[in-house]
Structure formats: C-alpha cells, structure tokens
Amino acid sequence: MRxxxxxxxxxxxxxxxxxxxxxxxxxxxxxxVNPNEREIEGLACYNSVFEIPLDIDAASIYLPPxxxxxxxxxxxxxxxxxxYLNPGSESDEIIRKLKKKRIQVLQECSIKAIGxxxxxxx
Numbered sequence: 734m735r736x737x738x739x740x741x742x743x744x745x746x747x748x749x750x751x752x753x754x755x756x757x758x759x760x761x762x763x764x765x766v767n768p769n770e771r772e773i774e775g776l777a778c779y780n781s782v783f784e785i786p787l788d789i790d791a792a793s794i795y796l797p798p799x800x801x802x803x804x805x806x807x808x809x810x811x812x813x814x815x816x817y818l819n820p821g822s823e824s825d826e827i828i829r830k831l832k833k834k835r836i837q838v839l840q841e842c843s844i845k846a847i848g849x850x851x852x853x854x855x
Contacts, residue, residue: 734761736843737782737813739804740795740822741765741773748819748844749795750774751854755844764789782811791815793843798824805830817843 736756742749753774756763765773768780779785782792782804792813794801801822808816808831815837818827823840831838844851 734790735764735787736761737764737766737779737785737789737792738795739766739782739792740800741767741770741778742795743770743773745854747795748842748851751851752793752795752819752844754854755847755849755851759847759849761847762787782807782813785811789813791817791843793817793819794822795819796822798822798827801827802830808836809834815839817841817846819843 738749738752740749741753744750753763753765763776764785765776765778766782767778770778772778789811792808805827816831818840819842828838
C-alpha cells in the first residue's frame with residue numbers, strides 16, 4: 734500500500750513519526766508530508782500530497798482539525814480513497830466532506846489499524 738503520513742514529524746516520540754516507522758517496517762511505500770521538513774526517517778518529505786509523484790492508496794492525518802479541513806481538499810483532488818483520522822484530528826466537517834466524495838474515512842489510530850502496538854516505537 735502507498736500511504737501518505739500527513740503531519741509527519743522528525744520527533745520520534747510523536748505518533749506521526751511512529752506511523753512512518755511502522756508502515757515503512759511493514760513494507761508499505763511511505764510518503765511523509767510536512768512542509769517544514771526535507772527528510773523524515775530516511776524518506777524524502779513532501780510539502781503536500783500533490784508533490785507525491787505516484788497515486789496514493791491511503792492517507793493518515795496527524796493534524797488538528799483546523800488544518801485537516803484544508804488538507805481534505807487536497808486528498809479529494811489527489812483521489813485518495815481511504816483516510817485515517819487519528820485521535821485528535823477528527824471533526825464532523827472533515828468526515829462529511831470526505832464521505833460526500835465517497836472516500837472511506839476511518840476514525841482510528843492508523844498504526845493499530847495494521848495490527849501494530851504504537852508503544853513498540855519508543
């Protein structure tokens with residue numbers, strides 16, 4: 734699976750960094766997205782999902798709802814079909830907007846969704 738981790742961080746204590754590591758270690762193609770970084774966990778970091786040169790199967794959002802709603806438009810335009818709204822990123826507005834475009838919205842920890850305990854990553 735090709736997954737964009739939106740709001741990825743270099744800080745190894747943050748769940749957005751743990752997600753990059755978890756998906757990478759489990760043989761997924763990972764695209765960290767953060768306009769303030771160039772590289773995260775050895776992977777090139779992108780300013781937005783539009784910079785990613787391939788189609789993306791899923792996105793995992795690690796942003797507060799005020800920023801997530803802006804990213805929702807990018808997700809729709811990039812035609813990403815599945816979105817994980819991690820704890821703290823969800824809002825009714827984002828959910829409505831994505832579901833209206835028939836995007837699968839999962840309100841759960843994207844790390845746990847692939848059967849991994851996030852506490853594995855310290």
